[in-house]
Structures are given as structure tokens and as C-alpha cells.
Amino acid sequence: MVARSPLQFLLLLLVSFICLKARAESSRSVVFIDGSSNNYIRDQNPDGAETSSMLLDEVAAAASVLLGFAPPSSLAADSSSKLNEVLLANPFDKPHAVFLLEVNGIDGADPLLSMDNSKLTGSIFKSRVLGPSKAALELPGEDEVSVVHLDESVAAECNAACLDKELANIADWLGGSYVGSLESLDGMLTLPLASGKALNLHVEKEAQLQFASGLISLFKSVKRGVEVHEDFAGSIVSPAELIIGHFTGIKILQEEYGPGDIVQQAMEVFQTALTKSLDLLYNSHEGKIVGVVISKKEPTPHSGGMIDVTFPTRVSRFLEEGTQAGFPIHTLEVLLVRRSLAWITGIILLVSTLIGVFLLVNMPLTRDTLLYSNVKLD
Incomplete structure (x- = not known):
């Protein structure tokens, strides 16, 4: 019983402190x-x-x-x-x-x-x-x-x-x-x-x-x-x-x-x-x-x-990439890929346009042709 008294006293102090803190x-x-x-x-x-x-x-x-x-x-x-x-x-x-x-x-x-x-x-x-x-x-x-x-x-x-x-x-x-x-x-x-x-x-x-x-x-x-x-x-x-x-x-x-x-x-x-x-x-x-x-x-x-x-801060991906000053090689790689894609897409569109014009000019003049209507042929 005597040994428990100091422990009980400490527990009482702890509970009192928690109560006072909660009240505050x-x-x-x-x-x-x-x-x-x-x-x-x-x-x-x-x-x-x-x-x-x-x-x-x-x-x-x-x-x-x-x-x-x-x-x-x-x-x-x-x-x-x-x-x-x-x-x-x-x-x-x-x-x-x-x-x-x-x-x-x-x-x-x-x-x-x-x-x-x-x-x-x-x-x-x-x-x-x-x-x-x-x-x-x-x-x-x-x-x-x-x-x-x-x-x-x-x-x-x-x-x-x-x-x-x-x-x-x-x-x-x-x-x-x-x-x-x-x-x-x-x-x-x-x-x-x-x-x-x-x-x-x-x-x-x-x-x-x-x-x-x-x-x-x-x-x-x-x-x-x-x-x-x-x-x-x-x-x-x-x-x-x-x-x-x-x-x-x-x-x-x-x-x-x-x-x-x-x-x-x-x-x-x-x-x-x-x-x-x-x-x-x-x-x-x-x-x-x-x-x-x-x-x-x-x-x-x-x-x-x-x-x-x-409110959240919204930063675009372009600005985020532009702020990576510590990685110049990465930035050059991104620019190279974008320019390559732009040139390849442009070349494909140009070739497709030339092929379409060539086929259109050499299309035969038949009754069901797409160049002229049937009324004009008659």
C-alpha cells in the first residue's frame, strides 16, 4: 500500500493536468x-x-x-x-x-x-x-x-x-x-x-x-x-x-x-x-x-x-519544365522531341497533299467519276 501511494499521487496529478488542459x-x-x-x-x-x-x-x-x-x-x-x-x-x-x-x-x-x-x-x-x-x-x-x-x-x-x-x-x-x-x-x-x-x-x-x-x-x-x-x-x-x-x-x-x-x-x-x-x-x-x-x-x-x-497554386507544365534550370540536358531533349514531331507531322501532311492532288488530276472521266456529275456527261 505504501508503495502504491506515490504512483497514485502521480496519476492524480496527471489526470488533473489533463483536465485543466482540456478545460483551457x-x-x-x-x-x-x-x-x-x-x-x-x-x-x-x-x-x-x-x-x-x-x-x-x-x-x-x-x-x-x-x-x-x-x-x-x-x-x-x-x-x-x-x-x-x-x-x-x-x-x-x-x-x-x-x-x-x-x-x-x-x-x-x-x-x-x-x-x-x-x-x-x-x-x-x-x-x-x-x-x-x-x-x-x-x-x-x-x-x-x-x-x-x-x-x-x-x-x-x-x-x-x-x-x-x-x-x-x-x-x-x-x-x-x-x-x-x-x-x-x-x-x-x-x-x-x-x-x-x-x-x-x-x-x-x-x-x-x-x-x-x-x-x-x-x-x-x-x-x-x-x-x-x-x-x-x-x-x-x-x-x-x-x-x-x-x-x-x-x-x-x-x-x-x-x-x-x-x-x-x-x-x-x-x-x-x-x-x-x-x-x-x-x-x-x-x-x-x-x-x-x-x-x-x-x-x-x-x-x-x-x-x-x-486556394491551390496552379502552375502549368510548361512553366514547370522551364523552371528546371538545373537540368539543361533534359530541357534540350524536350525541345528536340517537340521539333522533331512538328517536322515529321508537317512532312507527312505535305506528302499526303501531293499524292491526293496527283490522284485527283489523273482520275478517269467515267460516268460515276467524282470529278463531274452525271448530268454534265449526258
Whole structure:
């Protein structure tokens, strides 16, 4: 018994370390949401969000499958089985459209995992996200996928009058109001909450203006995605559609004010904006689109977001052969073979032409000749 005590203590430390590591890695989550008219996501048990977990590479692979492309060949067998737990196994029925949004700065209990499913009409699959902080979404080519990026630089590109107009538009979209102006430093954006209260944003303050700008960018990006879909709607072959971006408004408010009431109220407003965005996309795409929302608390150590969109580099065979500077003999052999084939083909065509002309000139003038018709001979 005494000999086992140190071993048991070490095992206890190891289990505690693994639990702490898993808890630290589980600060990220993902929510898959589809429309009511078309189901692409499996129904999840009510307690599934508490136990389900996915690797970030699996999330990117799921988005690739929803776009209609095969997952990367490097995906492990266990990860392929995980995709079957999330997606419906119908290879001929895919939405070919994904709304991929990353939300930064969510602290404490994840509001996305506790999102009320009754606010959305489609199937929802919620899961914790484990694994590395970066993954790649590999797409076949830019001509096969239309990518719309969410741009959060509205405040930097707009002047005061332009921002006042955009703030008024976002207030109408979310059922709120906007009074005052940025120029007079009394602009007030009021957005209603589900609890009956309202979030009052003083947009002359930088952090609150950045949150409002994020809502504006979200709305404009969704509208641009709808317009792109309508442009491709009449074409015979339309590409897959990906709307991707990052929402950093929550993180900016949390860094400025800490985990207070304004952050909680801002999260409620974001949930309303997300629901309205998905409704717009579902209506325009007739339900053939899936929303993938990833949330995280810690900042990404790399530039950009957690999922990077990558396209393969296509290099022609001629350019590939031309870059083989280390093998001049091979290049000369290729040129010699090509020129030899060209000369031989040209000589064969010339000889064939001369033989044909000779036979045509010396053809006898009979009744069934090919040179003259029977009418002329008669």
C-alpha cells in the first residue's frame, strides 16, 4: 500500500493536468445552424452541447463538405467519423453556401452554446472546439467558389456624415433608434433587448463606436452576400458561396469595460443581429445555406482568424519544365522531341497533299467519276 501511494499521487496529478488542459482548450465553441426548409445538420440531443467536442480541422472540413467539396485527404479516420455525427450523409444534397463567422472575446459561460434554439427555425449542432489555434479551409479554386469577406473597417473609411447614415440604418434593422450625430459628439444608438431593456451606445466613445461598426459591417456583408447570390441565380453553373469574417465588437467592449452589464447586453444585441442575418440569408438562398459560428475567448496568436481560406497554386507544365534550370540536358531533349514531331507531322501532311492532288488530276472521266456529275456527261 505504501508503495502504491506515490504512483497514485502521480496519476492524480496527471489526470488533473489533463483536465485543466482540456478545460483551457474548451474556451472555444462552434454552432452549426441550417434553415427549416432544408436540413443539412443532424439533430442533436438536448445535452449534446455539454459533451460534444470537435477539432478545429474538423470544423474546417465540415465547412468544405457543406460547400460541396471533399474534405482534405489528410483528415484522420476519427475526424471523418466526427463529420458523420454533425452532417447528414447525403452526398447529393449539399447547400453549396456557408456563412462562417468568428466571434472574438466571449468570456465566462459561452452564450452561443446557451443560445435559445426557439429563436432559430432550423437544426442546430453545438460543440466545443479543441486542438490548435489555426486551421485551413482548402478550396479547389477561385473560379469555383465565390468568397465574400466581412470588412470591419467601416469607421476608418466613412466620414462622420456617412457613419451617421449607417448607424441610422443599423438602428432601423434592429428595431432601435439613432439620435444626434458624431460631429456634435451627442450620437446615441439605442438597441432593444429581449428582456425589454435597451442598450444605449454613446458612439462618440471609441469602443462603443467599434461595436456599432461591427454590426454595420455584419449587416452590409450579409447584404453583399445576398446580392452575389442573386447575380449567380440566373446562371447555368453557379459557384459555391462562402461568406466569412470576424466580429470583434464584443472583445473591444470587454477590453474597455470588463465583464460588466454592457458586455452582456451587447452579446444579446449580437444574438439578435446574428438571427436576423441568418434569416436574410435563408430567405435569399431558399434555405440552402448553413451558418457556422465559432466563438473564442483568447486572442489568436497569429494574424487573421482561426480558419484561413486557401486556394491551390496552379502552375502549368510548361512553366514547370522551364523552371528546371538545373537540368539543361533534359530541357534540350524536350525541345528536340517537340521539333522533331512538328517536322515529321508537317512532312507527312505535305506528302499526303501531293499524292491526293496527283490522284485527283489523273482520275478517269467515267460516268460515276467524282470529278463531274452525271448530268454534265449526258
